[in-house]
Amino acid sequence: MSLAIQIRQNGGPEELQLVEVQVGDPAAGEIRVRHHAIGLNYIDVYQRTGLYPFPMPLQLGMEAAGVVEAVGEGVTHLKVGDRVAYASNPPGSYSTERVMPARCVCRLPDAIGFETGAAMMLKGLTAQYLLKKTLPVQGLQRGDAVLFHAAAGGVGLIACQWARALGLELIATAGSDAKCQLALANGAAHAINYSTEDFAARVKEITQGQGVKVVYDSVGKDTWEKSLDCLRPFGLMASFGNASGPVPPFAPASLGGRGSLYVTRQTLFTHIATRESTQAMADELFAVVESGQVKIHIAQRYALADVQQAHRDLEARKTTGSTILTVD
Helix, strand or coil: CEEEEEECCCCCHHHCEEEEECCCCCCCCEEEEEEEEEEECHHHHHHHHCCCCCCCCEECCCEEEEEEEEECCCCCCCCCCCEEEEECCCCCCCECEEEEECCCEEECCCCCCHHHHHHHHHHHHHHHHHHHHCCCCCCCCCCCEEEECCCCEHHHHHHHHHHHHHCCEEEEEECCHHHHHHHHHCCCCEEEECCCCCHHHHHHHHCCCCCEEEEEECCCCCCHHHHHHCEEEEEEEEECCCCCCCCCCCCCHHHHHCCCCEEEECCHHHHCCCHHHHHHHHHHHHHHHHCCCCCCCEEEEEEHHHHHHHHHHHHCCCCCEEEEEECC
16 A cells, blocks of 8 residues: 545635555556655646646645665566666655556666655756757757746756856756746846736846847746846747746737747656657756756655645745655
8 A cells, every 4th residue: 555645526625635556567658656656746736726637636745855666567767676767657656655557667876865755856857958959940059048937946056057057158047036046046137026017028138139049938837028138139038837827819920020030848758658759858957956066955844644735836936946755
């Protein structure tokens, strides 16, 4: 048996319930893993509310770290006793133990602890595919300016540091002066409080009227229109989340009038669809963390049983950096 967090219907944090579930043996291509720490992500909120629909009952959670307890037929890259971490579909990491596909599970380097592993996989792999794969048509070179919204969050703080390591001039936005200072302390070249400043005007000022090559946006509805105004001709609007709500319909012709812009909607799970791509991305993430160029900031810890409060704080934008659920 395993303790797990389930919902039986979509709704608010009160739907999150701690239950006992049966955990069997792994089938072919699967492993059974006992968790030591679990990552909390905004995608968990989307699944809880029904923005991303799933059959019920649903066991939430996309990210965790722990130890392999059993290995199914055909799994060759992992063995019993391996320390591992993952970001993976289907959901189910809000648990003490689970059976899951082995494809997206990676061996965790000895130098990286379980809590760090649980806090970094989904967010770090997201930062990796954004900065290394989601690129404007003209590419990104050292010294280029990019705009990153919600830069004091888990993905944002990793992206600030990684962008600095790549030589990019990252312009961060956040919802308070304290969060702006956090982004600056982690490598952002500039920070804009979008609660008190017109971020589009400030971006144009910072870039001397040119705009940025790419905007990375997980906020959605509230930042969309002004973000398009931040782009230089042929710039890329890269959407990867909807924290303020889904982006409303827009006229493609508006992209032409702003300078022949490009728009993309990215998801991590497209990038980690194969074992090979998952491992290659994870290797880059592990290397940049082990080198010290990127530090994983765990700013909040909640017991698994306190997951309702964790969701409330996440939705109220009270969190910074990464948040984990503890099971030890």
